[in-house]
Amino acid sequence: MSKKVFYRYNPANDKYERVYPSRRSRIWGIARNTFMGIVISAALFSIIYYWIGTPAEQRLREENEQLNTQLDILNRRLDASLGVMNDISERDDNFYRVIMGTERVSRAKRYAGFENENRYNHLNTLHDAELIKNLTRKMDMLDRQLYVQIKSFDELQKLAETNKDRIRHIPSIQPIAQKHMRKMASGYGTRRDPIYGTRKFHEGLDFAADKGTPVYATADGKVVNASWESGYGNLVEIDHGYGYVTRYAHLSKFKVKEGQTVKRGDLIAETGNTGKSTGPHLHYEVRYNGAPQNPINYYFMDITPEQYNQLILEAENAGHVMD
Structure with a gap:
């Protein structure tokens, strides 16, 4: 933009004469322009710093x-x-x-x-x-x-x-091999009875399996019962000593006799559908000093941590009681 030029009329010579700004005016103009430049620069810097950022x-x-x-x-x-x-x-x-x-x-x-x-x-x-x-x-x-x-x-x-002898007599494996398990039918705890429809405490775990599936002793012990029991059907009961007893119910065949000594992993029976049962499965209990225990806590020798975690999930979510 071109610089403004001012003129003033001089009646003495009847001419227009150019008006030049005074020194004070020039200084003021320079100062004003410099100040405005600083203000604008500061504003731009603030915008970049606070809103845009370097x-x-x-x-x-x-x-x-x-x-x-x-x-x-x-x-x-x-x-x-x-x-x-x-x-x-x-x-x-x-x-x-x-x-x-x-x-x-x-x-x-x-x-x-x-x-x-x-x-x-x-x-x-x-x-x-x-x-x-x-x-x-x-x-x-x-x-x-x-x-x-x-x-x-x-x-x-x-x-x-x-305490090696004590460990041999503590239940610590699944009564049915992992490869033979179809699913966990019911977990431990309060469930609805499939026959009577009432709420009752389920004192073991139900393993759904085909009839004739091998059932194994879960620890060393002595067979104290291998007979028909009301509700349980064909039942094998093993006293392991140290306060531990296990029960295996609804069996189709016995492979042991009362009084027989067994080792962990010995074949003791085959699964079936005897007694109060709605389908082929194994009902398995662990008792300590006469009180029922959650069998899920007694599988620590024959399955991997991943299989154990899966078993826990199945036991917690299983709701179909079969006995």
Whole structure:
């Protein structure tokens, strides 16, 4: 844009004369233009900085989002790992240590030191301090539980070496081979009776299997009953000693006699549909000191962890009681 030029009429010579700005006006103009340039530059810088961001800041924002995503994934994985460790601890206290006749690991020992929250105060100055403290607490908890559990298993291993006879007499395999199982028909617990329609406690597990499927002793013991029993039909009952008894019901054939000694894995019978039964299957019970136990806790020698987890799911979801 061209610069403005001003003229003033001079009546003395009847001419228009050019008007030049004073020095003060020129200085003021320069200052005004400089100030406006600074203001506009500052405004542009603010827009770029706060709303658009520099390339470096954009990269930092993306890296921060990725870091938050990774922390969220880590948090969920830690929760899952702690859940698994809690399940292992429950099994250790309520099954393995019961079998070995030893005391449970106390809660104070499993979680020693975690009542002191001051141990994480040094993290308060960090960005996202609560998130970092929570993750650190969970990692410490997992480390502690792993350490305690390893020590517990070491102790149980020593006990097992000195209690080999007891272990041989504790039910620890499936009564039907995995390859012969069609499905888990019913789990342990309160179920609806298939004959009478009433709610009752189901004291064992029902394994759906074809008639004539081999049935095996789940631990060493002595056959104390191999006969017809009301409701059970053809029943084999084995006393394993140390307070353990197992029952195998609705059989089609006996392969053992009362008074016979058996070893874990010996063939004792074939499945059938005798007694109060709605189809061919095996009803299997485990009793300890006369009280019924959940047989799902007594399969730890002949199946993989994956098969065991699947068996638990089937037992929890099985609702078709067959006896």
